[in-house]
Amino acid sequence: MTERPLVVGVDGSEPSLRAVDWAADEAVLRGLPLRVVYASLWERYEGAAIAADLGRPSEQVMADDIVAVAARRALGRHPALVVSADVVPEEPEYTLPREGRHATAVVVGTRGRSALAEALLGSVSLTVATHAHCPVIVVRGSREDQAPPALHGRVVVGVGADGKESEAVRFACEESKMRGVRLEAVRAWRSPGHEAADHPLLAGDPARLHEERAAQALEAALRDAPPTVDLRGRTAEGHAWRVLAEASRHADLLVIGAQRRHGHLGRVAHAVLHHAACPVAVVPRRA
Incomplete structure (x- = not known):
């Protein structure tokens, strides 16, 4: 059976080249080939100023230069890596999810935290994470225009209220095992402020029931985790996204499960x- 490659989407920007770095490292970890994909209509978002300077059609410049640079960068990082590249004449929002049907995962970059960066994330990276049928890794960049280094020795996986994160936990277990690092599973919980303290199940400790339910969801999610994984679970009070964003400050990869509803990400x-x-892996949940 043919190996499913790791796919990385490129657009010629430094953030997309950081994604190439990360994807090349990941492909080596997994023993997979790397497929570099440039959706040529991405230039609608990025511009094609270099085309005018070179006196060549923008489509030709974008295709020739972007794909070649990305492939060379991956091979420069890992000379033995099997790398293929392709140019697809359509929008990246359509190309990358379709590529994901035959991929182990899709890797994309994002430009950072400015207003423009947020808009670009919404138009490309977020759309791919919403519609791909395989894990999508969004690589948050560093100031040095390099892939974020693995400094923390930890993978974090978020667990939802129902504990049905088997796909995300499985992916996170693979990542932690390949990297030889600890896996930390986190379940956030909150005690709604409108609850009355005299509720029969909450008397004396309004938060206790919610914390216990969080612990149960965490236990359910980790029930089938391999015993060979260095695994630690914890609950934390607070909004789920804030808890996970804080955990990401001390992680090399954050893994979250995402159940898509009506074409939208939660x-x-x-x-x-x-x-x-840190880079975030969005792993589709089964409906």
Whole structure:
């Protein structure tokens, strides 16, 4: 059976080249080929100023230069890596989810935290994370225009209220095992302020029931985790996206499960993608 490659979407920007770095490292970890994809209509978002300077059609410049630079960068980082590249004449929002049907995962970059960056995330990275049928890793960049270095020795996975994160937990377990690092599973919980303290189940400790339910959801999510994984679970009080964004400050990868409804990504996943401090893997949940 043919191996499903790791796919990385490029657009010629430094953030997309950081994504190439991250994807090349990931492909080596997994022993997979890397497929570099440039959706040529991406230039509608990025512009094609260099085309005028060179006196060549923008489509030709974008295709020739962007794909070549990205492929060379991946091979320069890992000379033995099997790299292929392709140019697809359509919007990236359509190309990358379709590529994901035959990929292990899709990797995309994002430009940072400015207003323009948020708009670009919404138009490309967020759309791909919403519609792809495989895990999508959104690589948050560093100031040095390099892929974020693995400094923390930790992968974090977020667990939802129902504990049905088996796909995300499985992906996170694979990542932590390949990297030889600890996996930390986090379940956020909150005690709604409108609840009366004299409720029979909450008397004496209004938060206790919610914390216990969070612990139960965490236990359910981790029930099938391999015993070979260095695993730690914890609950934390607060909004889920804030808890996960804080956890991402001390992680090399944050993994979240996402159940798509009516063509939209959940609010927690949406917020995490905008505020995380490390690369985020969005793993589709089964309906």
